[in-house]
Amino acid sequence: MIKRSFFKSKYIPYLLILPQLLITLTFFYWPAIQGLIQSFLLSDPFGRRSTFVWFYNYIELFTDPLYLKSIMITLIFSVLVAGVSLFLGLFIATMANRALKAKAVVRTLLIWPYAVAPAISGILWLFLLHPSYGIVALGIKNWLGIDWNPVLKGSDAMIMVTLASAWKQISYNFVFFVAGMQAIPKSLIEAAAIDGASPLRRFWSITFPLLSPTFFFLSVMNIIYSFFETFGIIHTVTQGGPGGSTNIMVYKVYQDGFVGLNMGASSAQSVVLMSLIILITVIQFKFVEKKVQYTG
Amino acid sequence: MEMRKSLILAIVGICLIFPASTFAKPVTINWWHAMRSARGKVVDTMIEKFNASQSDYVVVGTNKGNYDETMNAGVAAFRAKKQPHLLQVFEVGTQTMMLSGAIYPVHELMAKAGFDIDWDNYLQAVLSYYMNADGKLMSMPFNSSTPIMYYNVDMLKTAGIVPLSKSEPITWDQLGEITKKLVDQGIAPAGMVTAWQSWTQIENYSAIHNLEFADKANGYKGLDCELKINNSKVVDHIRRLKTWISDKRFMYGGQKYQGPKAEFIAQNAAFYIDSISGIAKLKKAVNDFTWDAAPLPVEVWMKTPQNSIIGGASLWVLQGHSKKEYKGVATFLKFLASNEMQEYWHKETGYFPITLNAYDDLKSKGYYTENPLQEVGIKQLNRAVPTEISRGLRLGYFVQIRNIINEELEQVWNGDKTPQEAMDNAVARSNIQLRTFEKTYK
Numbered sequence: 001m002i003k004r005s006f007f008k009s010k011y012i013p014y015l016l017i018l019p020q021l022l023i024t025l026t027f028f029y030w031p032a033i034q035g036l037i038q039s040f041l042l043s044d045p046f047g048r049r050s051t052f053v054w055f056y057n058y059i060e061l062f063t064d065p066l067y068l069k070s071i072m073i074t075l076i077f078s079v080l081v082a083g084v085s086l087f088l089g090l091f092i093a094t095m096a097n098r099a100l101k102a103k104a105v106v107r108t109l110l111i112w113p114y115a116v117a118p119a120i121s122g123i124l125w126l127f128l129l130h131p132s133y134g135i136v137a138l139g140i141k142n143w144l145g146i147d148w149n150p151v152l153k154g155s156d157a158m159i160m161v162t163l164a165s166a167w168k169q170i171s172y173n174f175v176f177f178v179a180g181m182q183a184i185p186k187s188l189i190e191a192a193a194i195d196g197a198s199p200l201r202r203f204w205s206i207t208f209p210l211l212s213p214t215f216f217f218l219s220v221m222n223i224i225y226s227f228f229e230t231f232g233i234i235h236t237v238t239q240g241g242p243g244g245s246t247n248i249m250v251y252k253v254y255q256d257g258f259v260g261l262n263m264g265a266s267s268a269q270s271v272v273l274m275s276l277i278i279l280i281t282v283i284q285f286k287f288v289e290k291k292v293q294y295t296g
Numbered sequence: 297m298e299m300r301k302s303l304i305l306a307i308v309g310i311c312l313i314f315p316a317s318t319f320a321k322p323v324t325i326n327w328w329h330a331m332r333s334a335r336g337k338v339v340d341t342m343i344e345k346f347n348a349s350q351s352d353y354v355v356v357g358t359n360k361g362n363y364d365e366t367m368n369a370g371v372a373a374f375r376a377k378k379q380p381h382l383l384q385v386f387e388v389g390t391q392t393m394m395l396s397g398a399i400y401p402v403h404e405l406m407a408k409a410g411f412d413i414d415w416d417n418y419l420q421a422v423l424s425y426y427m428n429a430d431g432k433l434m435s436m437p438f439n440s441s442t443p444i445m446y447y448n449v450d451m452l453k454t455a456g457i458v459p460l461s462k463s464e465p466i467t468w469d470q471l472g473e474i475t476k477k478l479v480d481q482g483i484a485p486a487g488m489v490t491a492w493q494s495w496t497q498i499e500n501y502s503a504i505h506n507l508e509f510a511d512k513a514n515g516y517k518g519l520d521c522e523l524k525i526n527n528s529k530v531v532d533h534i535r536r537l538k539t540w541i542s543d544k545r546f547m548y549g550g551q552k553y554q555g556p557k558a559e560f561i562a563q564n565a566a567f568y569i570d571s572i573s574g575i576a577k578l579k580k581a582v583n584d585f586t587w588d589a590a591p592l593p594v595e596v597w598m599k600t601p602q603n604s605i606i607g608g609a610s611l612w613v614l615q616g617h618s619k620k621e622y623k624g625v626a627t628f629l630k631f632l633a634s635n636e637m638q639e640y641w642h643k644e645t646g647y648f649p650i651t652l653n654a655y656d657d658l659k660s661k662g663y664y665t666e667n668p669l670q671e672v673g674i675k676q677l678n679r680a681v682p683t684e685i686s687r688g689l690r691l692g693y694f695v696q697i698r699n700i701i702n703e704e705l706e707q708v709w710n711g712d713k714t715p716q717e718a719m720d721n722a723v724a725r726s727n728i729q730l731r732t733f734e735k736t737y738k
Contacts, residue, residue: 042736045371046396060732132549132558151550152710241551243706259364260695261392
């Protein structure tokens, strides 16, 4: 017999979700609507004058070749970060899952980088890879003879911020992949092994399909991470440079709004950014999710 | 009835706890600033001294983070009607503050408070940055610096070059010859590095050579100004630096100061252009070679170089406070401008003393014979009467403009654009920003 409890009053459920609703309204919808309104205004930072300018801010944005470039940079960056961190996260998880000794210790150590704040991660990588004082950078320049210069070369800078961003996210992906792998019945893999399937074959035919819900979830999370949370890394490592080559959208929002105090342009960019991330997530759910197998 | 009784009791209680002296409490003046660590301590000491010197006012200083954060805190507070009396704002925010309608001009504040200030006694190149088109002071200069050129004395000696003068600038051509010698003889891996490239290589270069940065007197005379930095002189300068990159006489170390400073300290570059605030940093960090400083180089054709321009921040008085409080603000600003405070500030931080009086006093005490480095910047700043062009820059969205210049310059350094293309582009992009700014304030 299943025990069910019912609320007598019709209102209690609403009352119970009210706090959460209020928090969402105040901290998400209200600012979002404010941003939307602001994007149609030209106003001074002190809020003493503002003019309604229709789509002026948007027109300025989309006629600015650099903004279009910033969108491209963001897309490339997020694909790189998500790709690298998903691949390495999965690879390390597979290896760690096979570890025989000190499994718990290995896992704990691998999870640690996730506890590092993005800004700190940026600083750490800067200390390794800065052409003037980075230890690894000196090695690359002196021993490998590569002219490594992220201060001047856009592609090098992109590699540096991608590494710093992906490094942190690998741990996050790792946790989910390990958890996902542990949920896969051993018997399936053993049966395949008895049938003579190689480890690689077992991975592709059994483990990976069964991990696909995790993989899908993580791909969405990683894209969102690379769109927003990498702010701290960009801020500490390149500030969007050199020549705007790592100026991802969220950083441009900050630069124009927070530093440059151009509220209208910044709000318009936020709206574009929000729309873009909604679009990407919808696409992911519409097309990618169809390939996901939620049941074994 | 019971309720009312307890209410009365509570009121009586409160009156007992806070006796009448509460009402004669000194007036609190809030000052939000961006000075942290060592400089923050100096600021705290100055505030303590002011509070101890009189009993009518109490200044409370609060650090609100870096320059951007402090300005944002001020903006947000003003919108919430909880603004401080004094707000420290960096020089690029000057135009925004001036037009904000949220400020109480300093010249007016001082006059209303009954203080007769002799503005001629102030360093004009500093004051002029914060004056309006009519020459009225809008905000009180606080921390002001200017770029100078540091160099590695040992490297120059090895090459047989005599140390440079601290007051007479060398020419850019001379710098080119010296750096060529140093690089060719393998004494220095690279010739020069520069921090804050927009500020040192374009803004100051233009001021020193009396070249318009923007028309309408660098924006002082109207919001409808346009950038002029794609003129042949600036473009030639950038072209020269680009050539120098190819033969290692110039090396790009990043937009801010950390990278360039690291190159100079590691002896990867013989010359290093940065703000005078670098003096303290280098003193702390360099111990394996001797270094010195000289004024920024000038072009051969510039017989009487103009003053360089300043960077740093000033103190803005915000509206919405009582007359009594403003009197306190004025008293505090006057106190800050006193010789004692200016000398203390200058000695501790390396920022300029803002009055000639304090400067002369330090001179007579022999401070500059002991610390000749500290005088390089002042002399460069004071060597000419500021013209309409060299007195400063008054541009809207200046932060964005500096960003644009940085981006375009980086594309010259990495070979994506020619100097002319980059400067044309910088002008075109900046003008769009200026037009948006103009539209906002129309």
